[in-house]
Amino acid sequence: MAAMKEKLIRKKKLLTGAGIVLILAVVILAVRLTVWHGDNDESGKTTAATTESASATAETDAQTSETTIKNSSSTPDPTTAPTSTTQTNPPERPDQLVVSFYKSYSTTEASNQYALWIEDSSGRVVRTIFVTSFTATGNELSGGVAGYTFREDALPTWVAKAVPRNLSEIQLDSISGATPLESGTREYRWDLRDETGNPVPDGEYTLQLEGTLYWSSGVVFSGRFTLGAGAVGDIGITTAYNSQEQQNRNMITGVQAFLIHK
Incomplete structure (x- = not known):
């Protein structure tokens, strides 16, 4: 009886130990399954992230490629680009010569006479722009004869160069005018034509402005210029008095x- 009871106790212990072992095995298996699922989740996330990154990289590469293509298509090929046909117009020849000065009226006799003319490079007069009528044609004071014959001091330089005695009355009338009796600014324009109305050729010219100041004292203003394409702008003026006389010097x-x- 005692032996049988001892066997039952041993059998019970064995069953209890086996149950404990079985429970431990189940727990270990459950833990391993949990870890395995966790690893799979992380791997899935990593794989998804990698896939998403690869997709973004591919999209960026596609955009870069598209931009490169657009830039390449918008940049002209220097070997095939059309050349510009725009041409710069050549400079034009001027249309007019403008001369201005201030003329003070003098109440003294043998004064107030002036002439303005243009010479070519040889010194030949190509056009008289203006001369006071007393010198060119005369008046009551000169007894009806030209002033340059009545008073030899009247504009001697112009008389020597223009030779008014060889000009007709019509020619003299066309270039002469009354002596201004008031002080003020005078302006004269030359249309770049000669005495016959023809345009003068390009070349070197000189403007001359002579004034009879007081009897034989006088002044000549000169300005050399080149006439041609693009020859516009100021002309330098030089002044030459023929005496030290101060009367009417200004x-x-x-x-x-x-x-x-124009």
């Missing part, structure tokens, strides 16, 4: 000359 002042387009 009869003509502020002489300026310009070549311009």
